C-alpha cells in the first residue's frame with residue numbers, strides 16, 4: 001500500500017498552531033504581520049500571493065499586500081522594502097519571485113531586514129542555515145522535512161536524491177537533510193540538468209525529492225521499489241479545462257505511485273505545506289522582534 005501524504009491536512013495542523021500563537025500575541029497587544037510584495041503581473045505569482053494573503057486572514061495574521069508596477073524601477077522596489085522594514089506592524093516580508101528582468105533579485109533579497117526575512121533568502125539567513133544554525137528555514141524545504149517526519153520517514157543514514165539545485169528548494173533542503181540536527185543525517189546527492197545518468201542515481205535512492213520544475217519528469221521506472229517520493233513541482237500545462245491549463249507536479253504520479261511506499265501528490269502536497277511554513281516563519285519573526 002502506498003501512503004499518499006495529505007499536505008492539506010498536515011498544513012491545517014500547522015495553521016492551528018499559528019492561530020494559537022496569534023491568540024497569545026493578541027493577548028499581549030501584538031498582531032503578527034506579514035507583508036507580501038509583488039512586482040509585475042505574472043499570473044502564477046499573483047495566484048500564489050493571493051493564497052498567502054487568504055492564509056493570513058484565516059490565521060488572524062495582519063496581511064499587508066503591496067503591488068509594485070512592473071515598469072517601476074529597482075529603486076522603487078527597494079524603497080518599498082525599506083518602508084516595510086521600518087513598519088512595526090510588519091514582522092515578516094516576502095517579495096514574490098520571479099521579479100522583472102531589469103531587477104536584480106539578489107539585491108532585493110539583501111535589502112530585506114534579516115529578522116523579517118520570512119522566506120529565509122537573505123544571505124545572513126542562508127549562512128546561518130548552512131552553518132547549522134538556521135533562523136528561518138526556507139518554507140518549501142521546511143515543509144518537506146515536516147512531511148517526511150509526518151510519514152515516519154527517518155532519513156538517518158539514507159540516500160536522498162534531490163533533483164534540482166535551486167536556491168529556494170534544492171540547495172537549502174540538501175543542507176538541512178545532511179545536517180545532524182532535525183533528524184537529517186542523510187547522505188544527500190543533488191542532481192541537475194548536467195547530471196549524467198540521473199536514472200542510476202534516482203534508482204539507488206531511498207528518498208527522491210523532485211524539484212526541477214519539469215512536468216512529470218520523474219517516472220516510476222526511475223525509482224526503486226519502496227522509494228519515498230516528494231514532489232515539489234507545480235507546473236502549468238495546457239489542458240482542455242475551463243482555465244486552459246492544469247497543474248501537474250515534477251513526478252508522474254501514476255507510474256511513481258506503483259513503486260513508491262510514500263508519495264506526495266500535486267496538488268495537495270508540498271504546496272499547502274510551503275504556505276503553512278511561511279506563517280510559521282512569520283510567528284517566529286514576531287517572537288524575535290517582540291521577545
Ligand code: GUN
Nearest residue numbers: 094095096097098119139
Ligand atoms: N516564488 C516561488 N516560490 C517562492 C517562494 O517560496 N518565495 C518567494 N519569495 N518567491 C517564490
